[in-house]
Amino acid sequence: xxxxxxxxxxxxxxxxxxxxxxxxxxxxxxxxxxxxxxxxxxxxxxxxxxxxxxxxxxxxxxxxxxxxxxxxxxxxxxxxxxxxxxxxxxxxxxxxxxxxxxxxxxxxxxxxxxxxxxxxxxxxxxxxxxxxxxxxxxxxxxxxxxxxxxxxxxxxxxxxxxxxxxxxxxxxxxxxxxxxxxxxxxxxxxxxxxxxxxxxxxxxxxxxxxxxxxxxxxxxxxxxxxxxxxxxxxxxxxxxxxxxxxxxxxxxxxxxxxxxxxxxxxxxxxxxxxxxxxxxxxxxxxxxxxxxxxxxxxxxxxxxxxxxxxxxxxxxxxxxxxxxxxxxxxxxxxx
Amino acid sequence: xxxxxxxxxxxxxxxxxxxxxxxxxxxxxxxxxxxxxxxxxxxxxxxxxxxxxxxxxxxxxxxxxxxxxxxxxxxxxxxxxxxxxxxxxxxxxxxxxxxxxxxxxxxxxxxxxxxxxxxxxxxxxxxxxxxxxxxxxxxxxxxxxxxxxxxxxxxxxxxxxxxxxxxxxxxxxxxxxxxxxxxxxxxxxxxxxxxxxxxxxxxxxxxxxxxxxxxxxxxxxxxxxxxxxxxxxxxxxxxxxxxxxxxxxxxxxxxxxxxxxxxxxxxxxxxxxxxxxxxxxxxxxxxxxxxxxxxxxxxxxxxxxxxxxxxxxxxxxxxxxxxxxxxxxxxxxxxxxxxxxxxxxxxxxxxxxxxxxxxxxxxxxxxxxxxxxxxxxxxxxxxxxxxxxxxxxxxxxxxxxxxxxxxxxxxxxxxxxxxxxxxxxxxxxxxxxxxxxxxxxxxxxxxxxxxxxxxxxxxxxxxxxxxxxxxxxxxxxxxxxxxxxxxxxxxxxxxxxxxxxxxxxxx
Numbered sequence: 117x118x119x120x121x122x123x124x125x126x127x128x129x130x131x132x133x134x135x136x137x138x139x140x141x142x143x144x145x146x147x148x149x150x151x152x153x154x155x156x157x158x159x160x161x162x163x164x165x166x167x168x169x170x171x172x173x174x175x176x177x178x179x180x181x182x183x184x185x186x187x188x189x190x191x192x193x194x195x196x197x198x199x200x201x202x203x204x205x206x207x208x209x210x211x212x213x214x215x216x217x218x219x220x221x222x223x224x225x226x227x228x229x230x231x232x233x234x235x236x237x238x239x240x241x242x243x244x245x246x247x248x249x250x251x252x253x254x255x256x257x258x259x260x261x262x263x264x265x266x267x268x269x270x271x272x273x274x275x276x277x278x279x280x281x282x283x284x285x286x287x288x289x290x291x292x293x294x295x296x297x298x299x300x301x302x303x304x305x306x307x308x309x310x311x312x313x314x315x316x317x318x319x320x321x322x323x324x325x326x327x328x329x330x331x332x333x334x335x336x337x338x339x340x341x342x343x344x345x346x347x348x349x350x351x352x353x354x355x356x357x358x359x360x361x362x363x364x365x366x367x368x369x370x371x372x373x374x375x376x377x378x379x380x381x382x383x384x385x386x387x388x389x390x391x392x393x394x395x396x397x398x399x400x401x402x403x404x405x406x407x408x409x410x411x412x413x414x415x416x417x418x419x420x421x422x423x424x425x426x427x428x429x430x431x432x433x434x435x436x437x438x439x440x441x442x443x444x445x446x447x448x449x450x451x
Numbered sequence: 452x453x454x455x456x457x458x459x460x461x462x463x464x465x466x467x468x469x470x471x472x473x474x475x476x477x478x479x480x481x482x483x484x485x486x487x488x489x490x491x492x493x494x495x496x497x498x499x500x501x502x503x504x505x506x507x508x509x510x511x512x513x514x515x516x517x518x519x520x521x522x523x524x525x526x527x528x529x530x531x532x533x534x535x536x537x538x539x540x541x542x543x544x545x546x547x548x549x550x551x552x553x554x555x556x557x558x559x560x561x562x563x564x565x566x567x568x569x570x571x572x573x574x575x576x577x578x579x580x581x582x583x584x585x586x587x588x589x590x591x592x593x594x595x596x597x598x599x600x601x602x603x604x605x606x607x608x609x610x611x612x613x614x615x616x617x618x619x620x621x622x623x624x625x626x627x628x629x630x631x632x633x634x635x636x637x638x639x640x641x642x643x644x645x646x647x648x649x650x651x652x653x654x655x656x657x658x659x660x661x662x663x664x665x666x667x668x669x670x671x672x673x674x675x676x677x678x679x680x681x682x683x684x685x686x687x688x689x690x691x692x693x694x695x696x697x698x699x700x701x702x703x704x705x706x707x708x709x710x711x712x713x714x715x716x717x718x719x720x721x722x723x724x725x726x727x728x729x730x731x732x733x734x735x736x737x738x739x740x741x742x743x744x745x746x747x748x749x750x751x752x753x754x755x756x757x758x759x760x761x762x763x764x765x766x767x768x769x770x771x772x773x774x775x776x777x778x779x780x781x782x783x784x785x786x787x788x789x790x791x792x793x794x795x796x797x798x799x800x801x802x803x804x805x806x807x808x809x810x811x812x813x814x815x816x817x818x819x820x821x822x823x824x825x826x827x828x829x830x831x832x833x834x835x836x837x838x839x840x841x842x843x844x845x846x847x848x849x850x851x852x853x854x855x856x857x858x859x860x861x862x863x864x865x866x867x868x869x870x871x872x873x874x875x876x877x878x879x880x881x882x883x884x885x886x887x888x889x890x891x892x893x894x895x896x897x898x899x900x901x902x903x904x905x906x907x908x909x910x911x912x913x914x915x916x917x918x919x920x921x922x923x924x925x926x927x928x929x930x931x932x933x934x935x936x937x938x939x940x941x942x943x944x945x946x947x948x949x950x951x952x953x954x955x956x957x958x
Contacts, residue, residue: 319828321819328816331805338764338802339817339871340788398807 141392141404145411152418160421167300173413174302175200175368175377177406178361179384180391181313182243182354184405187388188317189350190330190397191250191257196358196381198268199242203362204372205272207235208281211288211366220281228287235363236356242268243355247348265381273374282371292367302364306406309357314402316353326350331398386437387412394444412436458522461486461653462538462622467506467516476502477513480679482672484622487651489644491664491685494674495697495918500657503674504624508533508540521621531560539615540624545607549600554582556599557614585613589646605636612643616652623647624655629663630751631729641667659749661690661955673697691948698918698947706898706923711905713926714740716776718879718910723760723770730756731934734770738879743901743911745925747918748954753934754914755797758881761912762787762794774879788817793872797883797914799861803868806857810849813856813867814838818874841870845900862893869900880904883914898924918947933957 136143152160159165179200183193210231212219242264249260294301317323325346328336337343361380366372391408393400415436419429462484469477477499484490494500505511507518509527518525520536527533530540547556555562558578565574582595591609599607608628615623625644629637644654644667656668664671664685671688673680673696680696688696718738725731731753738744746754759765761772763781772779774790781787787794796802805813815822815834822837824830839852847866849859856864865885872880885901886894901911901924915921921928922945929939930953937953940946 315828319831321823321827321829324812324816324819324829327808327812328805331808332802334802335805336816338762338784338794338796340783340785340875341816342783342785394807396807398805 139392139404141390141407141411144390145407145414148411148414148418152414152421155418156421160418163298165417165421167295167298169410169413169417170303171300171368172417173409174300174306175361175365176380176383176387176413177306177409178309178357178364179380180387180405180409181309181402182357182361183381183384184388184391184393184400184402185313185317185326185350186257186354187385187393187395188330188398188400189326189347190333191347191350192385192395193246193261193351193354194258194381195242195246195261195265195268196384197377197379198265198272199239199355199358200362200365200377200380201372201374202242202268202272202275203235203238203359204366204376205276205281206238207231207363208284208366208372209275210234211284212281213283213285216283218279219283220276228285228291231288231366232291232363235366236359239355239357239359239362240352241355243352243358244348246355247351250351251344251347269374276372276374278374280371280373281366284366284370289367289370292364302368305360305364309360310402310406313405317402322346322349327398329397382433382437383412386433386440389437389440389444392444395441396445458483458519460484460519461521462655463517463519464503464507465517465519467503467518468514469502469506469511470514476677477506478677480516480674480677482679483682484653484655485670486621486653487648488669489648489654489656489667491668491671492655492657492674493659493664493671493693493697495916498674498697499677500674501626502677504540504626504655504657507538507624534615534618534620537619537621538624539618539620539622540626541608541611541615541628543627543630545604545611547599547607547611549598551599552595553593553597553599553602553610554578554595556610557582557585557595557617581617582613585617589613589616589643591643603636604631605633605639608632608640609643612647616647616650620652622653622655624657626657627659627750628656629658629660637663659955661693664693665690694948694951698951705895705919707895707902709743709902709905709924709926711741711743711902711908711926713742714908716740717774719771719773719776720761721771721773723757723772724768725753725756725760725934726766726768727756729934730765731760731931734931734934734936736929736936736939738910738912739926740910741905741908742926743905743913743924745921745928746912746914746931747916747921747928747950748931750916751933752931752954754931755883756934757931758794758883758912758914759796762792762881764794788875788877791876791878792881793817793875793877793879794881795865795868795872795883795885797887799864799868799888804856804864807855809853810842810847810856810859810867811835811838811852814841814870814874817871818876837874838870841873842867845870846896860889860893862889862896865889865893865897866900869897873904877909879910879912881912881914884916885913886915886917886920918950921950922947930954 179196183196186193209220210226214223214225216222246261246264249255250257292302296304325341328339328341329343329346333343365377387408388400388405390411391404393404416429460483464482467477467480480503492500502511506513508530509532520538525536563574563577564571579595586593591613593606593610599610628640632640647654658664668685670682671685672682675697716737717740721735723734734757748754756765760767763783763786772781779790811834815838819829822830822834835852845866847863849863856867886897905911913924927939927941928945928950930937930950932954935957937956940949
């Protein structure tokens with residue numbers, strides 16, 4: 117609006133500096149990457165290494181995109197790890213080689229679509245339950261998803277009888293393990309999912325509604341937004357993303373068991389928080405979520421590369437979440 | 452212990468001034484209260500009564516002036532601080548712990564303790580006995596072991612008063628204490644107040660209820676526009692005289708001319724009754740094209756509840772709403788918006804703005820459905836240009852359309868909210884306290900916008916607690932009292948005195 121002298125009294129700061137000061141998450145990522153490069157004399161960034169980083173972080177990225185949207189609506193989801201675990205187990209159970217004697221459905225040969233559909237539906241169902249509990253049951257998201265966490269865990273153990281679901285068919289594993297030239301399939305799926313999330317958040321009415329609900333739920337209602345329906349939808353979308361994560365995780369590892377994806381909620385929440393999705397609600401972007409995943413990924417990868425004990429890595433992750441939230445609270449402190 | 456100070460006053464607030472950005476809330480206010488009297492503090496909404504009391508209790512820090520208690524200068528930092536010095540407040544909304552017993556509530560924060568070696572434990576027996584003795588001395592029939600939340604409002608209030616007495620209170624402030632009491636309960640409250648008075652306690656009684664004032668008060672102080680009009684013996688006043696003191700001022704030139712001529716009926720409300728029995732009941736009115744209908748009343752008149760019910764935010768038990776002659780059901784704001792209604796709520800921060808979102812989003816959030824293009828994706832360019840055009844027309848001052856709305860002044864935030872509702876193309880705009888908390892210049896601009904909208908055929912319902920605003924901007928003024936529609940004033944009948952009379956009809 118060039119003519120609006122009242123509306124545009126002063127131009128907002130532009131240029132690289134403004135961009136960087138607004139996107140501290142990208143700066144953090146670049147600084148960490150450079151530091152790791154310098155520490156290892158560039159060896160940490162061979163093609164293999166980058167491929168490994170992408171593969172390792174891809175599954176997590178789906179979870180992060182899901183919970184990132186939920187946090188934008190001022191919610192939270194603690195059930196991710198066991199939901200992904202349940203999905204992976206259900207999906208894997210339909211992808212076992214038919215001649216494998218210990219298979220859950222021994223002797224049955226399902227087409228490749230069955231494990232995929234079963235996984236996605238399991239994820240969607242878990243998300244739907246979370247959404248209904250939060251939106252219509254009016255439970256705090258923290259408690260509702262803590263409940264589904266335990267339910268998913270129980271179901272997984274009941275369904276698999278606490279056994280490993282292994283011996284998966286190669287075509288199923290290829291979905292996760294293949295690559296297009298040097299680019300792993302997983303990275304392509306993530307790119308596609310990220311694009312869809314970007315369109316949703318940036319270019320649809322529902323996306324704007326998510327930000328509005330997170331920014332001020334009462335005002336959102338007054339503005340005619342169906343808050344309950346939108347909340348169900350955000351948890352449902354997240355569930356579908358966890359579904360994808362579970363199917364891919366099963367294929368990537370070639371099995372599923374009770375330990376699959378354990379603690380993934382921590383990784384995902386940490387990643388989006390580092391990526392600038394605020395716990396106050398109403399703040400965050402797809403780009404931020406992905407940058408957050410890569411930042412945590414490079415920290416993990418760097419520490420592994422430098423030979424830091426994995427116990428210390430766990431400790432670091434906790435510290436990073438606390439520091440990121442602390443900085444975020446100061447930045448977005450209201451008033 | 453009457454007259455225990457040389458001055459003959461137990462509490463003196465001398466020359467208190469307090470300003471907020473753009474508002475002089477208190478201007479050199481002096482209030483002197485004698486021990487053993489009931490001192491009524493009167494004034495319209497916004498006259499400065501609550502601000503004055505907040506200064507007394509240290510919730511606000513006064514810019515200048517002194518507070519003298521029993522001859523000594525004091526400065527309280529919190530309500531607790533004041534309580535310990537013998538000044539306590541009985542709030543309109545009770546501030547107790549409903550799930551704990553009466554005795555625990557009375558002794559909260561200073562529970563009697565019993566030592567057991569190096570350890571200290573609550574002394575439940577002493578707590579119980581002391582509370583029982585206290586209740587007996589006050590002639591209150593309340594079991595100290597009862598759960599606080601299980602008692603009637605009136606008994607809970609009595610507990611608060613007992614607690615004040617237990618702190619050896621010399622001044623007790625009561626803010627609209629009878630607002631949720633029945634007649635018999637109010638009678639009981641008055642007995643307690645008279646008992647306090649006979650013990651030498653000074654009671655500062657804040658109420659809008661004329662009849663009560665003349666029943667219970669010894670002295671009356673009247674505030675208006677942040678100033679003290681004066682202190683009078685209750686015996687030398689009558690109801691009309693008191694109303695004149697409360698409202699007496701002129702209203703010239705603070706409002707633009709409202710030139711529109713109301714046309715046909717757009718909105719008709721018949722016998723609307725809230726699901727909540729304590730809220731409004733049997734309210735009927737109509738609203739015409741190009742009309743500004745003011746809704747006046749005191750705090751607790753249920754004005755906000757009424758308009759929120761019209762907008763689908765509160766449940767309705769019975770009654771009909773007709774838009775352009777057709778019966779409509781409004782069960783959610785979405786329904787209301789689809790029938791051409793818009794609502795600017797009274798609480799801008801709480802239910803209006805999205806503080807961290809941009810001016811554009813704040814403007815367009817309620818109308819996105821009309822800006823969906825291919826594949827139902829948002830047409831950002833059209834949204835941005837329409838939002839900018841509306842804000843430009845209302846002269847919203849913002850660095851850019853992408854600026855977070857929290858960085859704008861109150862007046863400019865309000866203009867963005869008006870833009871939000873104009874973008875939904877409403878026929879009927881409900882504005883609840885449209886100029887609350889914004890400075891004088893911005894107020895005039897909002898008034899101008901309202902007059903302009905009415906001229907363009909929009910209908911406006913304006914809820915306001917400011918008399919001059921009601922009188923200056925409304926074609927008609929509908930007055931509510933305790934949830935009932937007590938009358939609608941028009942033309943020469945629309946005077947401050949008449950509004951006040953209708954607003955206090957049942958109290």
